[in-house]
Amino acid sequence: MTAVSQPLADAPARTASRRPPRRIFHAIDHWALPAFTLLAIGYLLIPIAVMIVFSFNDYQGKFNFVWHGFTLQGWLHPFDWPGLPDAIKTSLLIAFLSTVGSSILGTFIGLALTRYNFRGRGAINGLIFLPMATPEIVMGASLLTLFVSSGLQGGMLNGVVPKGVLFPLGFTTILIAHIMFNISYVVVTVKARIAGFDRRLEEAAMDLGADELTTFWKITFPLIFPGVLAASLLAFSLSIDDFIITSFVSGTTNTFPIWVYSIIKNALPVQINVVGSMVFLGAVAIVGLSNIRQARANR
């Protein structure tokens, strides 16, 4: 591009009169854009780089803020802090269960919303966006109200839901909340994939003797699977990450973010950086793997 436009820049008569010389565009092309790109990438990556670098810090005292020298201590004892292993286990389990739950529900909702014309479809299409649009703090507060009301005398859900399910707060309530906010994201992602799906493929399968269930598993699901996979990765990371809503509905149960927040006033152990780095590297690995798979499938 730039190479082609250069001779034009040297033909002053045509270009100079009406617009600034091409040389300026050339300079922008050549220097400014790459510079901005680098700045933007740096802006995104510096916090992550700091987290990873400080996971190797041989820090003194309680707070891992000042660089004191390189050590592998953090990585050799990544979970060595009271309460941390439990928090991680809870986080992973909730992330896994809410991913499975929301992926199944979201996929079927997505299918129903694209496939069938029913009364209220438009309304549901709109409502699906609500959890995404509602501020998390509002969502958290209202979920708390809902859950607690099932345990209180005279509360709205008192007697409707068996005691101990929604109240006292804990693992179950976190899971319910996570599935709920994940569904929206799954539905939106899966719907995008289904929108490009050719219904005639299903008709062809049925024409060849496959009943509805076989058609779903042999044709529909494999073809929308990339969408479902993308959706579930998104759901997993949203769940692992969530703090605000979880903090309202967690009761005494700690997820990783809740646990970090709870100890951060008294200490900032290197383990936080280590676990954070692991999550980041895990995510990178998954993205890398799926890219490789994609490239292979396209070949």
Add this chain to the structure above:
Amino acid sequence: MVEPHPQEFVEPVSEIDVRLVDVVKRFGDSNAVDHISLDVKDGEFFSLLGPSGCGKTTTLRMIGGFEQPTSGLIELQGQDVTWLPSYKRNVNTVFQSYALFPHLTIEENVAFGLRRKKVKDAEVKSRVTDMLKLVELPGFERRKPNQISGGQAQRVALARALINRPAVLLLDEPLGALDLKLRKQMQVELKRIQREVGITFIYVTHDQEEAMTMSDRIAVMNRGQYEQLGDPESLYERPQTRFVAGFLGVSNLLAGTVDGSADSFVLVKLADDTRLRVPAGLVEGKTEIEVGIRPEKIRMNGTDDTIPAAANQLEGVVSDVSYVGVSTQYIVASKSGIPMTVYEQNVERTSQGSLYRRGDAVRVSWLPEHTFVIRDAAAATREPVPAKEIH
């Protein structure tokens, strides 16, 4: 010994493979298919021909089981299948867009139907190989649908349907996406395969030439109904409606009034008082009729030439000449103002350098036996199809 396939041992209950009885399909407040009844015979190559939107696909989809008729009855080999889902019908479909499964290999695509019937692995393998040989795609087993050409995809779609040995094969404009040369080639191929496997084909197309060359019988459809059903020759030689006359080839239609008779002919008086002879058997006692004549059956004559006494003739002036190699196409404005299309083989006149030119006064003539009569007066009011529109 391989496992027998149920349908191979079903003796045809009747000669009729597919029967539609007064089938209607309503979408919103219009009938896509409007009271169609027809019988397709065993082993027949049957075509549904008609313009875009006339209901061909909808008819086919109801036979295939992808669409339920609003009313009416569909029978396959004597069995009422109106409400049977497509996977329980002994028919297979070649879709217009092929609808190959993109995530499966060609082999898995072709084997899909047999797998559903739990046919043994070894037999599936050998039948797939045979089938790919039949459609001349051996060695394509491992490829994915996005790695083959349109013509090859079309043949895979055919193989995928044929391998199930259905009683009836439905084909929805299967050659629509192919270029002309490949289409001609595939027409021959399809016809060969149909003869070899002896399956009933119901073939949808809007290409009249394709329908004519391939079919045993054709139903010419228009607006959710068929206007005429018959073998290609009778449809072409004796079209009964304006629509059929215009859709299959080119026709000259002349409106006139019956005015006496002579021998075995009826005399028809045109608007300009010219009298034409029409075989009496075609008129069926009507008085206001439209007489039709195909362009290639008309002779061009100079004003001084002698014309056989038995022939019909009209005077006119050449208003357009196009030389198209095998023939020359003239438009002759007759005295009454009706433009007549005439095709003349390029035999003598070209070699003598005496083609007619624009403005020449001529007389066109034809034998009465070559005329046809539009029977369906109602069709005239439906949708006048100008003779020149097609080709």
